Amino acid sequence: MTIKTKTKPSTSSPIEHLLALATDDMAQVDAIILERMQSPVGMIPDLAEHLVGAGGKRLRPLLTIASAHLCGYQGEHHYKLAAAVEFIHSATLLHDDVVDRSAKRRGKKAANLIWGNAPSILVGDFLFARAFNLMVETGSLVALGILSAASSVIAEGEVQQLAGLRDVEMTKEVYMQVIGAKTAALFAAAAEVSPVLAGSGSQKQAALKAYGQELGLAFQLVDDALDYGGFEAALGKSVGDDFREGKMTLPVIIAYANAKRKSDKPALGFWQRVISDHKQSSGDLETATDLLKQENALEATLGAARIHIKTAKLSLGIFPDSQWKTALIRLADFVAERVS
Numbered sequence: 001m002t003i004k005t006k007t008k009p010s011t012s013s014p015i016e017h018l019l020a021l022a023t024d025d026m027a028q029v030d031a032i033i034l035e036r037m038q039s040p041v042g043m044i045p046d047l048a049e050h051l052v053g054a055g056g057k058r059l060r061p062l063l064t065i066a067s068a069h070l071c072g073y074q075g076e077h078h079y080k081l082a083a084a085v086e087f088i089h090s091a092t093l094l095h096d097d098v099v100d101r102s103a104k105r106r107g108k109k110a111a112n113l114i115w116g117n118a119p120s121i122l123v124g125d126f127l128f129a130r131a132f133n134l135m136v137e138t139g140s141l142v143a144l145g146i147l148s149a150a151s152s153v154i155a156e157g158e159v160q161q162l163a164g165l166r167d168v169e170m171t172k173e174v175y176m177q178v179i180g181a182k183t184a185a186l187f188a189a190a191a192e193v194s195p196v197l198a199g200s201g202s203q204k205q206a207a208l209k210a211y212g213q214e215l216g217l218a219f220q221l222v223d224d225a226l227d228y229g230g231f232e233a234a235l236g237k238s239v240g241d242d243f244r245e246g247k248m249t250l251p252v253i254i255a256y257a258n259a260k261r262k263s264d265k266p267a268l269g270f271w272q273r274v275i276s277d278h279k280q281s282s283g284d285l286e287t288a289t290d291l292l293k294q295e296n297a298l299e300a301t302l303g304a305a306r307i308h309i310k311t312a313k314l315s316l317g318i319f320p321d322s323q324w325k326t327a328l329i330r331l332a333d334f335v336a337e338r339v340s
Contacts, residue, residue: 014330014337018062021327025065025079026058032083036130043115047123050111052090059219060190061086062331067194067208070324077138077197084147085190087131092154092186094124099162100245143193150189157181166246168276172253176217179224184216191215207318211328214312218335221305224249225298226338228289240285246278250304252288254297267291302336309336 019026037048061082068078096102097110098117104110112120128151135144161178164170191212195205227242228251242249248256252271259267274280274288292298312332319325 014327014334015057015059018066018327018331019058021069021323022062022065025069025082026062028076028079029058029061029065029082029086032079032134033086036083036087036134037127039126043119044123044126047094047111047115047119048090048127050108050114051093051105052086052127058086059331060089060186063187063190063212063215063328064194066324066328066331067191068198070208070319070322070328071195071198071200071204073194073198075197077140077143078194080134080138081143081147081193081197082190084131084134085186085193087127087134088147088151088154089186091124091127091131092158092182094120094127096158099158100241102241138197140193140196142196146189146193146196150185153181153185157183157185161247164248166276166278167248168256168271170248170253172250175248175250175253179217179220180213183220184213187216187219188212203318207315210315211312211332214308214315215332215335218305218308218312218332221250221301221308222335222338225251225301225305228285228292228298243274243285243288244280246275248275250301251292251297254300255292255295258295258297306336309333 033052037052038045064078064082064085093105094111097105098112098120102110103113111123115123131151132144132148135147138144157178157180160174161182164174164178188209189212192205192209195201195208224242227239227249229239243252252275255267256271258264259271270284270287270291274284309332313329316325316328
């Protein structure tokens with residue numbers, strides 16, 4: 001059983017640059033992940049390896065590693081926390097795919113379509129438990145508090161999103177609350193725990209938390225734009241999943257608000273049919289994408305993401321220049337570059 005990560009990446013892109021700096025660190029993290037997802041119950045490592053072993057960008061654990069170096073941490077507990085962060089993320093993905101009925105994850109068939117919904121949920125629970133084992137082993141109650149609080153917030157965000165499913169009247173404010181919880185909370189926690197280990201003080205801890213939060217918001221905004229006409233390789237899941245599920249993401253919120261402002265009855269009727277009534281037919285995704293482009297909703301969503309990216313980079317101003325600070329700044333740029 002192996003985990004697909006790049007051991008000797010080039011420096012041709014920001015994410016590869018960061019992976020190059022963190023190659024040795026991520027090898028330690030991957031070793032912990034591989035060890036801790038084992039179980040004598042054969043279905044557990046098989047199902048976990050299907051998702052965790054598929055790789056992915058490992059952005060969240062990379063945040064923990066890079067933040068540790070930025071703060072001058074000299075120990076080894078950041079490896080366990082980075083692995084815990086990846087387990088939390090993987091657990092939420094397993095649960096999400098059951099709720100969302102997704103067909104693909106990280107470019108592979110969703111685990112629940114192979115093993116079933118119940119095993120996917122239970123293995124997700126197993127990964128959550130492993131994450132908490134690792135947190136406790138670091139001996140930092142503060143780090144445990146940060147990551148456990150983030151786990152609660154993620155669950156709240158997912159429930160809030162489910163409650164708002166097919167609500168065509170969802171506001172931008174509610175949407176930002178949802179993505180702040182379900183996505184940005186773990187980015188923020190992943191970046192915040194390292195200065196705790198390093199004893200860097202509250203200002204640097206707050207700065208890295210802000211960096212992670214803003215990066216996470218931008219990441220989700222770009223994902224939501226990519227869902228309409230993006231490439232599956234960039235998303236790691238099927239294009240149009242949000243549309244098919246009836247999710248109100250920012251592009252749709254913008255387009256629907258514009259249609260209301262202009263009293264565009266055909267557009268309003270379309271969105272109410274495909275979202276609120278959830279009556280979709282062949283060609284509706286293409287129609288939705290055309291409407292979003294006409295209303296400049298995709299570009300507006302990406303513009304919002306760029307604002308959060310700028311804020312994320314500014315939050316690193318408290319730190320002296322270093323290769324790790326540069327790498328985190330470039331990582332923020334990478335989030336936006338996924339659309340190019």
